[in-house]
Amino acid sequence: MRRWAGSIRIDLSNNIHRAGFVTIAGQTNVGKSTLLNCLVGQKVAIVTPRPQTTRRRILGIRNDADAQMILIDTPGLHEARRELNRHMVQTARRCLTEGEVIVAVIPGNAKFSAADRAMVAELAELGRPVVIALNKIDLSTRERMMPLVQEIHDAIPAAEIVPVSALKGENVDELVRVIKPLLPESPALMPGDEYTDQTERMIAEEIVREKIFLAMRQEVPFSTAVQVEQFVEETDRNLVKIAALIIVERESHKGMIIGAGGRQLKEIGTAARLELEEILGRRVFLETRVKVERGWTGDPRRLKEMGF
Template sequence: MFKSGFIGIIGRPNVGKSTLLNGILGEKLAIITSKPQTTRNRILGIFNREDAQFVFVDTPGIHSPRTPLNRAMVRAATDTFADSDVLLLVVEAGQEIGPDDRLILESLQGNATPKFLVLNKIDLIRREQLLPQMEAFRHRHPFAEMIPVSALTGEGIPLLLDELWKYLPEGPRYFPEEMMTDSSERFVAAEMIREKILLLTHKEIPYSAAVVVDSFKEDEAKNLIRISATINVEKESQKGILIGKKGSMLKEIGSRARVDMEKFFAARIFLELFVRVRKDWTKDAKRLREFGYSE
């Protein structure tokens, strides 16, 4: 029996949803940092097995939004509720139910989609901490399954896939077997640049930066890809910090992003980066659409 279906990965910010997706795929598709709200868009990752095609949808962290950008991110996540065959609510193992968890649980009321509680980061806790947490969530919602995992080490992921298979409908492969994502190469490149901004800068700068890939040109004969991208920020002061003294910060961002791109695209990368000010773009509906964040 061959099965296929869509699995939405949901949860509050910073519980390891993207790490889980990467752990399942065995490839770094979604960017990862320790900063909350790293993921801004829905990212589709495809995992193939002889008996199934699992189509995972990684989503931004669900939280109480305060800006148009945050509202667009939460909407991207909650839209997944209706589009999934199974929902994975990812929580941090050993942690109490927090305000954002309660917000998500309330929004799931009345939704008939089977839901798994995935307790992530079990490598960081004592196992006896799991049972009280599982009981607390069981009282809040009728989960179909509760699965402890470590997205970082891979522990529990084979069990998660086996249990998911039981809930998927029979069906064909939706995507070619060699395909890992439906995201464009430009999107993947832009995300890799944005990840380095998140890792190398602080305070408001990571959340005020939007990356747009202006050109992506492949030279197959030379196994070379030429990429030109613009980092958009909200203030002149942010632009100065991103460029750095004598361009040092921009060079470091480009250097680190290029290493990841060369590994992912299996080609040499020539990368050009520019910084542009787009005043208060996180509050501007037109700019949000232009940068790929429609509210």
């Protein structure tokens, strides 16, 4: 999608320009999508306090005068039992080989986990530059992080470790400064006024899904998908009419999403509409309906149809 608030010109006249793909890797819920949004300066990927929010590979583009970073946000690495989750982890793995640089996000407010240790070992073998973004430093202190930094350094000595807070934007400039020289010399690879490869339709699906994640407890969001069935522009009225289908796995989930007197669904719809109006820069009519599709998260054919 194109940037709605002005665009940045790329000046090739002075010095070197670099461009390339940067994969953001890490376990689920460590702040990968938050970091992507922060680096791009726009909301590209949805963010919730729950793990496994990101299901697909999402591109975000950051344009600076001297470099273009095409950032790849990935579903987190996690133990996958369902078919849907296996697809998510496969996607994350595939993305590792796409990036010219890998930014591995590790939480700075926790112990160095076995899963992160395994990830770092895997990344060290890939033979491409790795930068560690030690995230959520706003929730820790320098003293508490010191041993963690040492452990990570011992596990992957070649990687620079940059402490950041993706949520607060703290030290993210430093991360950019470290990544840039690792990119190949190249003119911009993507048009300078685009900030993501997602279409407006896909963004609408993700925003509705985010509001469901934020509103619903327990397992409901993990087995919910959203498909935009209609996306109709009314240019003369600066309006877009969106019909979104919410797919759940069980009758009981449908009841929970709709809520007493339809109030829950109305709340989800309103929150999604307000945010979409801001992102799309025009008025939005949003219609939602909920449908039960038993076992869709385990059905390879259905997952394929849905683009996983």
